Amino acid sequence: xxxxxxxxxxxxxxxxxxxxxxxxxxxxxxxxxxxxxxxxxxxxxxxxxxxxxxxxxxxxxxxxxxxxxxxxxxxxxxxxxxxxxxxxxxxxxxxxxxxxxxxxxxxxxxxxxxxxxxxxxxxxxxxxxxxxxxxxxxxxxxxxxxxxxxxxxxxxxxxxxxxxxxxxxxxxxxxxxxxxxxxxxxxxxxxxxxxxxxxxxxxxxxxxxxxxxxxxxxxxxxxxxxxxxxxxxxxxxxxxxxxxxxxxxxxxxxxxxxxxxxxxxxxxxxxxxxxxxxxxxxxxxxxxxxxxxxxxxxxxxxxxxxxxxxxxxxxxxxxxxxxxxxxxxxxxxxxxxxxxxxxxxxxxxxxxxxxxxxxxxxxxxxxxxxxxxxxxxxxxxxxxxxxxxxxxxxxxxxxxxxxxxxxxxxxxxxxxxx
Numbered sequence: 001x002x003x004x005x006x007x008x009x010x011x012x013x014x015x016x017x018x019x020x021x022x023x024x025x026x027x028x029x030x031x032x033x034x035x036x037x038x039x040x041x042x043x044x045x046x047x048x049x050x051x052x053x054x055x056x057x058x059x060x061x062x063x064x065x066x067x068x069x070x071x072x073x074x075x076x077x078x079x080x081x082x083x084x085x086x087x088x089x090x091x092x093x094x095x096x097x098x099x100x101x102x103x104x105x106x107x108x109x110x111x112x113x114x115x116x117x118x119x120x121x122x123x124x125x126x127x128x129x130x131x132x133x134x135x136x137x138x139x140x141x142x143x144x145x146x147x148x149x150x151x152x153x154x155x156x157x158x159x160x161x162x163x164x165x166x167x168x169x170x171x172x173x174x175x176x177x178x179x180x181x182x183x184x185x186x187x188x189x190x191x192x193x194x195x196x197x198x199x200x201x202x203x204x205x206x207x208x209x210x211x212x213x214x215x216x217x218x219x220x221x222x223x224x225x226x227x228x229x230x231x232x233x234x235x236x237x238x239x240x241x242x243x244x245x246x247x248x249x250x251x252x253x254x255x256x257x258x259x260x261x262x263x264x265x266x267x268x269x270x271x272x273x274x275x276x277x278x279x280x281x282x283x284x285x286x287x288x289x290x291x292x293x294x295x296x297x298x299x300x301x302x303x304x305x306x307x308x309x310x311x312x313x314x315x316x317x318x319x320x321x322x323x324x325x326x327x328x329x330x331x332x333x334x335x336x337x338x339x340x341x342x343x344x345x346x347x348x349x350x351x352x353x354x355x356x357x358x359x360x361x362x363x364x365x366x367x368x369x370x371x372x373x374x375x376x377x378x379x380x381x382x383x384x385x386x387x388x389x390x391x392x393x394x395x396x397x398x399x400x401x402x403x404x405x406x407x408x409x410x411x412x413x414x415x416x417x418x
Contacts, residue, residue, distance in 0.1 A: 001139040003259040005146055006252020007314060009168055012154050013161035014315030020245045022161030025101035027248030028094065029166050031227035032102075033109045036075050038224035040067050040117030042216040047124025048269050049349055050212070052198035057125070057191050059204045063213075064121040071113035079106050092228070093235045098244070105166040111174055119177040122184045127270050129196065134183040141179040146172030215354035219361040226368050230390070233372040234383030239323070243383030246324045249314050250384065254331045257293045261339030264289075268346025276350065276410065286343045290336035301329045327388040337395045344402040347409050356405035360398040367394035 013022050043064050051057045078084060084106070088099040123135045150168030153159055159167070190196040234243045264286060271278045300306055306328060310321040345357055368390040375386035 001136070001143050003252070003256040004143055005169065005172065006248065006255055007309075008147060009150055009165040010249045010252055011314045012150055013165050014249075016154065016161040016164070019161065019315070019317075020241055020320075021095070021097050022101060022165075023246075023248060024095075024098045024241065024244035025105055025162035026165040027244060028088070028092075028098065028102045028228075028231055029105035029109060029162060030169070030248065031224075031231060032078065032106060033075075033112045033166075033169075034224040035221070035228055036071055036078060037113040037116050038220040038222075039217040040064070040071055040113060040120065041220040041224070042120075042213070043067070043117050044120035044124040044127070044266060045216060045269065045349060046209075046213050047121050048127045048266050049124075050204060050209070051125050051128055051191075053196065053200055054191050054194065056204045057188075059206065060209060061121065063206060063209050064117060068114040068117040071117065072110065075110050075113055079103065079110070092232045094231075095241065101160060101162045104160075105162040108163065108167045108170050111170055115170075115173040115177040119173070119180040122180045124266070125184055125187055125191075126180070127266050129187050130270075131183075131187065135180075138176045138179045138183065142172040142176035145175035212352065212354060215358040216349075218358045219354075222358075222361045222365040226365050226394075229369055230372060230387050233369075233376055234387060237376045237383035237386060238380055239382040239384070242320060242323055243387070246310075246316065246320050246327070247384050247387060249310065249316060250324055250327050250331065250388070253309060253314075253328070254297065254334060257297050257335035258338045260289060260293060261335055261337075261342050263342075264339055265342035265346050265349075268343055269349050272346065272350040276347070279347070279410065282343065282346075286339055290339045293335040293339065294333060297335060298332045301325075301332055323382075323384065327384045330385070330388040330392060334392055334395060337392075337399055340399050341395065341402070344399070344406045347406055348402070351409040351412065353405060353409055356402060360402045363401050364394040364398035367397040 009026070010023060013019060013026055016022060047060055047064075050060055078087075081103070084103050085099060088094045088102060089096065094102065119138065123138065126132065126134050146168045149171035150164055153164040153167055157164075187196070230247075231244070234240055234247070237243060268282050271282060273279075300309065306325055307321055310316045310324045311318060314321075316324065341360075344360075348354065348357055371390035371393045372386055375381040375389060376383065379386075381389075
């Protein structure tokens with residue numbers, strides 16, 4: 001359901017004044033918000049794995065709140081004009097008009113990081129206690145709030161498209177954070193009363209939380225941070241403005257399929273079981289789902305459905321719609337690779353081996369930047385094409401690296417993984 005956000009807002013912006021500049025600004029603003037948000041993105045993974053009783057809840061809650069406050073301060077620093085324009089114009093070389101639109105859009109995204117961290121902490125507790133439907137209900141609140149806000153601003157105000165898009169995003173995440181807190185109240189009462197008290201002898205320290213979490217945070221920071229770096233390279237590429245305009249449309253469409261894989265990480269952690277008793281069922285499900293996702297996106301990419309999506313649904317011009325087709329074809333296998341990465345990560349987190357996850361992200365991050373540099377500098381590729389090739393190469397490198405620690409974790413639990 002969250003994957004609906006990108007295509008919906010891109011379609012709104014594409015139908016407003018000056019769509020190319022506003023789509024580009026919306027994509028850049030979102031990428032900056034994602035990198036600031038990145039240290040809190042895996043709080044859901046942490047709370048799913050660690051919150052077992054009142055003691056662990058209190059420790060991780062305090063840690064999470066401090067992280068959310070820090071992220072909000074970083075967001076405020078980023079939008080200081082002298083800081084913002086140095087990054088966007090002097091470093092990234094965005095067109096001046098795109099930079100101005102992006103700055104305004106960033107201001108309304110100030111609540112974004114804290115809202116994401118807050119709701120993901122409590123959603124992890126819901127997942128830990130088998131209340132996954134409530135996570136979905138929270139997403140319904142988010143998507144509904146986003147759609148209503150975006151539609152009202154689109155039809156009844158004169159705001160530019162980038163500002164409409166980011167305002168809708170902020171409204172959605174704030175609403176979802178509030179809904180998540182309400183839906184977890186009964187579970188919190190059970191935790192505080194001692195009714196939920198797994199491993200009562202286990203003690204969690206802030207040092208222990210930091211050691212467990214910092215590899216995950218670094219992983220998320222690099223995953224999110226790669227987008228501004230890609231934006232930098234695209235700004236130096238052939239067909240830069242067109243690439244900046246279509247890339248958020250392409251990535252938001254593929255996220256519809258990638259989101260299945262990304263959400264599988266918490267599923268794996270919650271259902272792996274003692275001594276990884278749930279491993280085989282989770283592995284088989286991931287394999288089947290990977291095939292289904294690849295077939296679905298492949299059917300769309302190689303058929304007239306792609307043009308219907310980009311032109312009729314997303315509202316791109318014929319020129320931009322045609323330009324989007326080849327990058328989409330390149331992305332066909334990415335949802336399956338994302339599913340594989342999430343499952344590999346779940347196995348490692350369940351074994352409390354988070355450092356290899358960080359190393360895999362370093363490989364992915366470095367691979368993306370290296371491929372972007374070579375593709376643009378030496379092959380003069382259009383930015384959107386270079387970006388999609390880089391995303392694919394980086395993810396594949398991470399998958400290959402993780403196989404070794406992944407199988408070591410399984411062997412340590414004496415599992416028959418043949």
